[in-house]
Structures are given as structure tokens and as C-alpha cells.
Amino acid sequence: MNRSVRWVLSALGVAFTGYLAVGGMFWTRPVDSPVVLVLTLVVYLAVAGLCIFWPTRPMAAAEQAHPVGGAVTAVTAGLSRPAPLPLWIALLALAVTAVIPSATWWAAGEEGRLQTFATWSLGGLGALLAILVVRRRSLIAWTGVAVMFVGSVVWIGIGPTLSLGAVGSAIWVGGAQIIVLLIDRAAVETAELTRLQRDASEWLATQEGRRRERRVRVQRALAVAGPVLSRTIAAGGALDDDERLQARLAEGRLRDELRGPRLLDDAVRRVLEEVRRTGSHVTFLDEGGLDGLDERELAAIRAELATILDGARSERLYIRTSTHPDTAVTVVGRSRHDDAAEETVDLWREIARPKK
Known part of the structure; x- marks a missing residue:
């Protein structure tokens, strides 16, 4: 089930990054360096695929950070989080974020820098950085947002930067961050609920076992003390000294078995x-x-x-x-x-x- 969900999400990631890269394939005017434009698309799609499909094993509890102050985390709840994307892949994605926009605007020429085929990288790299957030590399993703924003302002100015996709990319990364946090919290709460249900079941089983044990002991005590106590009741308390002693001993045995x-x-x-x-x-x-x-x-x-x-x-x-x-x-x-x-x-x- 988890593998099926993973493949569905991976397919959506591929479709989304591919859709955003399509804008760079249709040139509406001559460009200075078409080879560079094609290479930027190829590198972008390759790195995006690497970030999406690179396999990672779940982190063992011993490898995860211990919570401070008793905070509820995936570790304390008994969960194993997915391991972060390898650092070298995350840094490669950061380098791509820094290089591709500049290479695209340089290759498109001064007259074509505001065209769709030259500004596609603002949206496409936003999707790549959102993928980094999902793969547990949030710090590098937000660094990439800052690098992309600064590079865009240098090449095309702050106005076009804000209107052509940089703001949307930041929103995507922020949305991915919120979703990841909510999913982690939901996983922790689910694990906590499962633990509480298990503890409750164990407690009920223990109580049932103790009730059965008490029932057996009461039956045993009554088998010994019952006849004496029955005679005491039948005689209305009119007992001789030996019978009183036997009744007191029987009552004591019954209390011992119960307490x-x-x-x-x-x-x-x-x-x-x-x-x-x-x-x-x-x-x-x-x-x-x-x-x-x-x-x-x-x-x-x-x-x-x-x-x-x-x-x-x-x-x-x-x-x-x-x-x-x-x-x-x-x-x-x-x-x-x-x-x-x-x-x-x-x-x-x-x-x-x-x-x-």
C-alpha cells in the first residue's frame, strides 16, 4: 500500500515538473544559444527525476534525534521517518537552482528574457525545491528560494521577478513545508492513538486475568471456609468455643485469599x-x-x-x-x-x- 502511494506521488511529481518544463521548449523568437536552452531543460529534468526517484530507507529510531524536554516526536511515538535525500543530491539541486535561471536568460538573449521559454525556470525550480522539502531537505530548499530570487532580480529586475513566478515558487515551497509538518503530526498522533489502544487492551486483559484469578481464589477459599461459615449462619451464631475458633480461622483464610x-x-x-x-x-x-x-x-x-x-x-x-x-x-x-x-x-x- 505504501509503495503504491509512493509511486502515485512520484508520477504526479514527474507530470508536474514535466508540465512546467514544457514552457521552455517552445521558442517564440530567435535565441542566442539554443544548445544551452536545451541543456538547461535536460539537466533540470534529470535532477528532478533524481530527487523524485532516489530510494531512501526509513531512519531507525537510534539514528533520529532524541527529543528535548519530553516532546512528542516520531521517535517517542515509535515511528521511523523517511531518511532525508542524500546531501549531495540536495546540493546538486541547489546548484541547478543557482545556474539554470542565469544560463536560460543568457541563452535567450536580452530581448527574450521575459518570454515564457526564458522564465519557465522560476516555476520549474519552485517545483524542484518543493520536492526537496518533501524529501526532508527544507533548509536547502529555502536557501534555493533565496538564491533563485536574488539571481532573478539581478537578471530581469524585481518587478518581473515578482510577477513571473518567484512568488508562486515560494508559496509552493511554503505549502509543501506545511503539508509535511501536518503529515508528520498526523503520523505521530496516529501512532500515539495506536499505542494507547494497545495499552488499553493490555490493561483490560490484565484486569480480566486478575478477575479470573480472584474468582478461582474465592472459590478455593469458600470451599474451605464455606461449610464452617454456613454452619455459623445456620446456628444463628450460637457456637461453642471450638466452633467459634474454626469460624474465625475460616473468616481469616477467606480475607487472606481476597486481600x-x-x-x-x-x-x-x-x-x-x-x-x-x-x-x-x-x-x-x-x-x-x-x-x-x-x-x-x-x-x-x-x-x-x-x-x-x-x-x-x-x-x-x-x-x-x-x-x-x-x-x-x-x-x-x-x-x-x-x-x-x-x-x-x-x-x-x-x-x-x-x-x-
């Missing part, structure tokens, strides 16, 4: 049940601090957590994941000692985040 599933394995579940049997109240809270850790790193964190909880004797235990770059999990224990009115912290442990 901190990534911190749980068989060893952690066993230690949590032992801690609760001693009368401790345990609160889990996972706020996404373990995102990005693989299963091996999670297993190491769980093993250290089980070791910490195995020796805990606090009345209240708070286990919370952390988003701190150096800390993965924080374990805090609080107890009331010697009939104190307030609880005091008697356990504070931090599990370090695995280093990448």
Missing part, C-alpha cells in the same frame, strides 16, 4: 493459622506493591514472610505490600502490655525487594 493472594503459599497459610490460633488478629493488604515480580522472587518473599510470622507473638499483625523501591513487604506488630491504655509497636520487619 493478599500473591503473598500466600502453603507455608504462609500454615503459619497464619497457627498465629490466629494463639489469638492474634492478622490483617493483609496488597496494594499492588508486588507488580512486576516473577514467581521466583515472590517465592523468596513468601519464604521470608513465613519465617517472620513463625516467631510473631503480637496481638495485632499488619502485613502490607510496599511500593517503595527497596521494600517489598512491611510486617508490623502491635500489642498492649502491662494494662497500657494504648497499643505499642513490638514488631517491625521489612522484606527487601529483590534486586534486578
